[in-house]
Amino acid sequence: MADRAVLEPCRQSEERDRHVRAGTAGVRGALRARPVGRHGTAAADQLRQSSAGSAGNLQAVLDGSLDLALTVGGRRPPDGIVLRPLVDEPLAFLCRADHPLAGRSLITLADLSGTPILRFPPGWGTRDTVDRVLGPVDSATEIAGYTLMVKLIRAGFGATLMPASAVAGAAGVCVIPLDAPELTWHLSAAVSTRRRPTAATEALLGALITAADDVTGPRNA
Structure with missing residues (x-):
């Protein structure tokens, strides 16, 4: 896994100006790859590793550097961020x-x-x-x-x-x-509540939730 952030588009949609920037803090192992969209790109492969850690990734979502980030921890997120629980391990x-x-x-x-x-x-x-x-x-x-x-x-x-x-x-x-x-270890997907997510971001988030459900079962079941 890389030890630095690579903040680049991780999925290109049919419209070239539509993309999702996603980062992780070295937390991909618990999730199995899940195809996203018509191009079949795996959800796990769209995530770029970050050495900034969960706190740095949350800040990147707040300031718009990232559209979505995987974070670890059980603390309350800062205002402007919502956490979608994925996996507890x-x-x-x-x-x-x-x-x-x-x-x-x-x-x-x-x-x-x-x-x-x-x-x-x-x-x-x-x-x-x-x-x-x-x-x-x-x-x-x-x-x-x-x-x-x-x-x-x-x-x-x-x-x-x-x-x-x-x-x-x-x-x-x-x-x-x-x-x-x-x-x-509590793994969540962090997204902003201050910006409307793109279709690509929503697709990646949905794929991560589905992959998490495959591992642990649906949380609302």
Whole structure:
């Protein structure tokens, strides 16, 4: 996954001046691709990764740099933003096979209390969740990207907490469930309430909701 924002059109409609600019904070793993529109472009492939984190993506939706953003976290959005819930996923403990906790079938909060955890930068929804449950830290190794984080864990730099869907199929690491419902990742699509969405934005949002329903079942069922 890229570690910088690429704010560019992610779907071109038949009218060349109609497009949707969408960004994510490294949160695509939980959603399966879903075709959008007559061109068959996959919803997941229309999203561009951002190192700005959820807070930065919300600001980009507010100022119009993005039409839609995927964000992580459970906080109330700023005025002018509405969040459409998509997926809730427990975080998992990620470590190398020679880590002291690698042999566990389940990791508890007590296990985590004495374990150094590599964290993502402030403003990332995953970081907010971890800080809220484990407490903030004055100094932490901050890694801005899931792919880079996995590489560092594989190289033996420590352990981390992240969605298991983001590391599906990664070799050389152990992914262990947590016995901690508080450490849950809440994925939402953020759109502006101050601008009328384009048809392309509505199509992408609908595709994301459908993809989320495929994973978890309809929320209103």
